[in-house]
Amino acid sequence: MVMEIVCPAGTPAALRAAVKAGAHTVYCGFNDETNARNFPGLNFDRAEMRAGVAFAHDHGAKVLVAINTFPRAGSEAIWHRAVADAETCGADAVILADIGLLDYAACSHPGLRRHLSVQAAAANADVINFYAETFDVKRVVLPRVLSVPEIAAINAETEVETEVFVFGGLCVMAEGRCSLSSYATGLSPNMNGVCSPASHVEYQNDQGALNTRLGGYLIHRVERNQPAPYPTLCKGCFSAGEKTGHLFEDPVSLNAERLIPQLQKAGVTALKIEGRQRSKSYVAQVVRNFRAAVDALEAGRPLPEGMLARLSEGQAMTTGAYKKTWR
Amino acid sequence: MELTVGPNQFFWPAENWMSFYGDLAHASVDRIVLGELVCSKRLPFYQDRIPDAITRLVEAGKQVALTSLALVTLKRERKLTADLADLGVTVEINDLTALAHLPQNTAFDVGPLINVYNEGTLAWLVSRGARRICLPPELPIASVRVLAQAAASLGVAVEVWGHGRLPLAISGRCYHARLHGRSKDNCQFACENDPDGLDVLTGDGQPFMAMNGVQTLSDSYACTDHQIELLQSAGVSALRLSPQSQGFPRLCALYRQRLDGQLDRGDLEHALRAADPGIRLSDGFLTGESGAEWSGSACAPIEAAR
Numbered sequence: 001m002v003m004e005i006v007c008p009a010g011t012p013a014a015l016r017a018a019v020k021a022g023a024h025t026v027y028c029g030f031n032d033e034t035n036a037r038n039f040p041g042l043n044f045d046r047a048e049m050r051a052g053v054a055f056a057h058d059h060g061a062k063v064l065v066a067i068n069t070f071p072r073a074g075s076e077a078i079w080h081r082a083v084a085d086a087e088t089c090g091a092d093a094v095i096l097a098d099i100g101l102l103d104y105a106a107c108s109h110p111g112l113r114r115h116l117s118v119q120a121a122a123a124n125a126d127v128i129n130f131y132a133e134t135f136d137v138k139r140v141v142l143p144r145v146l147s148v149p150e151i152a153a154i155n156a157e158t159e160v161e162t163e164v165f166v167f168g169g170l171c172v173m174a175e176g177r178c179s180l181s182s183y184a185t186g187l188s189p190n191m192n193g194v195c196s197p198a199s200h201v202e203y204q205n206d207q208g209a210l211n212t213r214l215g216g217y218l219i220h221r222v223e224r225n226q227p228a229p230y231p232t233l234c235k236g237c238f239s240a241g242e243k244t245g246h247l248f249e250d251p252v253s254l255n256a257e258r259l260i261p262q263l264q265k266a267g268v269t270a271l272k273i274e275g276r277q278r279s280k281s282y283v284a285q286v287v288r289n290f291r292a293a294v295d296a297l298e299a300g301r302p303l304p305e306g307m308l309a310r311l312s313e314g315q316a317m318t319t320g321a322y323k324k325t326w327r
Numbered sequence: 328m329e330l331t332v333g334p335n336q337f338f339w340p341a342e343n344w345m346s347f348y349g350d351l352a353h354a355s356v357d358r359i360v361l362g363e364l365v366c367s368k369r370l371p372f373y374q375d376r377i378p379d380a381i382t383r384l385v386e387a388g389k390q391v392a393l394t395s396l397a398l399v400t401l402k403r404e405r406k407l408t409a410d411l412a413d414l415g416v417t418v419e420i421n422d423l424t425a426l427a428h429l430p431q432n433t434a435f436d437v438g439p440l441i442n443v444y445n446e447g448t449l450a451w452l453v454s455r456g457a458r459r460i461c462l463p464p465e466l467p468i469a470s471v472r473v474l475a476q477a478a479a480s481l482g483v484a485v486e487v488w489g490h491g492r493l494p495l496a497i498s499g500r501c502y503h504a505r506l507h508g509r510s511k512d513n514c515q516f517a518c519e520n521d522p523d524g525l526d527v528l529t530g531d532g533q534p535f536m537a538m539n540g541v542q543t544l545s546d547s548y549a550c551t552d553h554q555i556e557l558l559q560s561a562g563v564s565a566l567r568l569s570p571q572s573q574g575f576p577r578l579c580a581l582y583r584q585r586l587d588g589q590l591d592r593g594d595l596e597h598a599l600r601a602a603d604p605g606i607r608l609s610d611g612f613l614t615g616e617s618g619a620e621w622s623g624s625a626c627a628p629i630e631a632a633r
Contacts, residue, residue, distance in 0.1 A: 070444035073473035100447025130427035145499025183618035
């Protein structure tokens with residue numbers, strides 16, 4: 001079966017562009033703290049979600065609604081309502097991370113398909129099967145800490161479909177288990193749906209160089225006229241012992257397009273593209289490229305040559321943990 | 328309030344590990360969680376000492392629990408996790424994989440690396456047998472209060488991160504190995520040289536984080552000296568002290584004195600600074616704008632004192 005391309009949409013326009021460009025599936029979220037890309041001006045209100053799902057279904061595509069932050073104590077009703085509204089809007093599945101929310105969805109909306117978000121950091125077959133048995137989860141988005149052989153081993157031991165990230169931002173920490181951002185800024189992916197938020201970024205000219213700070217901490221310093229990467233904490237330049245550099249990860253983004261055949265052999269069902277914060281033209285171009293790749297693979301043709309490098313903000317690309325160099 | 332000693336996050340030589348737990352038998356703490364949390368490669372160096380340490384601590388009247396790993400990926404790690412209950416002490420789950428392996432109806436504890444952010448998750452864990460829950464360090468006091476009430480109504484204890492470098496992230500990649508230009512499989516145990524983690528500084532020399540193998544910690548030591556009354560009024564039943572290589576029994580004694588009212592608010596901070604003038608403290612996750620903040624002696628009067 002052809003591998004499913006799962007594409008981000010931060011706006012209704014991006015959803016339509018992705019569907020027209022050939023996305024099999026689009027994922028998106030409501031415009032509040034219930035989703036892990038809670039950025040100003042992004043995401044869908046209820047009417048937009050209903051219209052977006054209808055548009056996708058008319059074109060033979062599916063819509064997944066990400067409700068993948070961890071509900072705030074005392075305010076779970078906001079998250080429960082998001083699950084209920086996703087079902088009312090006709091979503092094909094919800095993407096959840098929180099145990100309590102999975103339990104709520106399984107009990108109160110049993111007919112709504114459940115996917116396990118990458119934010120749950122389910123990194124082995126035992127725990128994936130546990131989520132399936134307990135909450136009837138049908139698909140798991142795997143954390144970006146696994147190699148291709150590890151993914152193959154997981155698929156050999158589970159009936160749950162697996163979805164893996166192939167393009168876009170790269171978390172080097174286990175997702176859903178990182179509070180670097182809230183340590184520096186007070187806002188975190190788990191609680192607020194944001195990492196290294198733009199509201200806490202400062203740029204300062206300093207003797208011919210540009211300093212980029214997050215929450216007051218210097219993350220990058222580049223010579224003027226050099227590109228300044230966004231100050232994502234784990235990709236900053238730091239010192240430890242005798243060394244100075246990108247101690248956790250270089251400012252790179254993920255591109256695993258060349259690994260698609262290996263991922264298919266490893267039993268992966270769906271390929272996920274990161275970037276609900278991206279423009280519709282970016283989304284359309286990435287989708288076209290990945291759709292062409294999986295169609296070529298299905299037809300037994302060679303993969304088209306990579307054309308995505310220039311979409312990565314001038315940053316270097318990496319295959320992340322998929323190739324075992326991390327080990 | 329009680330005191331719990333969390334699992335050692337660092338890699339210490341087996342002799343040091345054993346003497347640390349030997350000392351704890353006489354320390355003013357109620358409960359000790361031991362075992363390997365961070366990296367399964369460290370375990371063979373001290374694994375055979377764990378049963379002895381458990382016996383000594385139990386004989387000294389301490390409650391003892393055994394932690395799971397925080398991130399379970401390899402086959403050997405899955406096996407280790409499946410075998411945790413065999414030692415006959417309570418298991419503290421720090422990855423849901425450990426719960427998947429516990430026999431149904433087995434009581435267990437929940438560690439700070441399980442995402443318990445709300446009442447629904449807490450209630451579900453209790454329905455599965457959780458008896459004690461240490462909340463994620465990231466939670467603000469408003470959430471702690473709601474969760475402590477929910478836990479009380481279900482008859483389980485809630486614990487909060489009381490002191491020590493904060494566990495901020497866990498990864499599939501080993502940063503100590505990366506720093507030394509090695510792969511994780513060939514790390515040569517570089518983390519052993521940093522018994523309290525390796526300081527990570529920003530480009531302008533500001534201390535920020537600490538590296539500990541696959542784990543990333545805060546540079547600052549979380550400290551609840553200025554939060555004790557607030558946490559007591561919220562219904563928190565225990566503070567978790569995280570092991571450090573120097574002066575740990577004294578740290579336990581200071582917290583015990585603070586909880587018993589022998590030290591006033593600020594006295595504990597003062598004692599810590601007297602012992603280590605350079606120590607950097609934080610309590611911002613509970614009451615600050617960001618986790619790194621420190622309310623210190625200049626903070627506003629706390630609401631619980633009213």
